[in-house]
Amino acid sequence: MIDLSNENIIHVKNNGLEYIQFRRLLEYKELVHCFTLKPLDFGDNSNYEQKKDIVTKNYKLICNELGIDYSNIIRPYQTHTNNVEEVKTKTGIFLKEYTNIDGLITNKTNKALSLTFADCTPIYLYDPVKKAIGNIHSGWQGTVKQIAKSAINKMVQTYNSNPKDIICAIGPTIRKCHFEVEDDVKNLFTNQFSNIQNIVTLGDVKDGKQKYYIDTVKINKSMLMEMGLREENIIDSNICTVCNYNLMHSYRKEGKDAGRNTSIIMLK
Numbered sequence: 001m002i003d004l005s006n007e008n009i010i011h012v013k014n015n016g017l018e019y020i021q022f023r024r025l026l027e028y029k030e031l032v033h034c035f036t037l038k039p040l041d042f043g044d045n046s047n048y049e050q051k052k053d054i055v056t057k058n059y060k061l062i063c064n065e066l067g068i069d070y071s072n073i074i075r076p077y078q079t080h081t082n083n084v085e086e087v088k089t090k091t092g093i094f095l096k097e098y099t100n101i102d103g104l105i106t107n108k109t110n111k112a113l114s115l116t117f118a119d120c121t122p123i124y125l126y127d128p129v130k131k132a133i134g135n136i137h138s139g140w141q142g143t144v145k146q147i148a149k150s151a152i153n154k155m156v157q158t159y160n161s162n163p164k165d166i167i168c169a170i171g172p173t174i175r176k177c178h179f180e181v182e183d184d185v186k187n188l189f190t191n192q193f194s195n196i197q198n199i200v201t202l203g204d205v206k207d208g209k210q211k212y213y214i215d216t217v218k219i220n221k222s223m224l225m226e227m228g229l230r231e232e233n234i235i236d237s238n239i240c241t242v243c244n245y246n247l248m249h250s251y252r253k254e255g256k257d258a259g260r261n262t263s264i265i266m267l268k
């Protein structure tokens with residue numbers, strides 16, 4: 001049995017369910033969080049209606065495991081934007097007011113922020129001083145659009161958070177080992193992040209095309225530190241979804257039929 005546990009994360013296997021939790025976030029008793037693993041699937045924008053029964057069942061399984069009331073799940077309709085919205089009252093899946101939203105923040109209890117992933121980068125945020133949380137879907141497009149920056153700005157504006165207090169956890173995601181791109185995407189990154197060193201590694205030439213590998217985790221970490229987060233408060237799972245596709249849904253590996261993992265964070 002594979003165990004992904006490392007100094008920053010615990011790979012939990014309980015009641016037939018497998019998920020990941022961050023040791024650092026577990027220190028805060030007012031927090032509930034997880035990153036789900038296979039076989040749990042939470043569907044994507046296009047097949048959610050089709051998979052609704054299984055997705056609802058999976059949400060209920062993980063909610064039951066973590067002590068979350070299923071009716072407190074709030075999941076936006078993610079479209080690779082840098083839009084971050086505050087959750088105040090309503091919860092539910094794909095609510096109209098949370099369409100084209102890729103980040104949620106709240107300081108309310110019992111709002112279980114749930115975002116879904118197949119290789120994109122999950123970023124959990126927690127301000128233990130102002131008692132506020134955030135959950136971000138930072139795919140490569142969201143990373144270019146700097147959604148992590150948008151989320152920190154929104155926490156500062158909305159909750160008067162001090163970035164020095166904010167703890168950030170970076171979940172399993174496609175990493176430099178597998179995020180292979182060509183000139184078009186490489187240039188988007190080097191143009192946007194000319195201030196960050198060593199984000200591109202030269203790959204092979206395949207079919208006459210130069211390949212590159214991009215380190216989006218490094219970019220997100222640099223962006224967060226630029227915003228004032230302390231390096232010791234940025235916790236990395238150090239897990240690549242493509243390397244571990246047997247345990248996690250991976251778009252790179254499985255294509256358009258890939259399922260979705262979900263990240264959940266809630267204030268009790």
Ligand SMILES: [Zn+2]
Pocket residue numbers: 175176177178240241242243
């Ligand atoms: Zn990898």
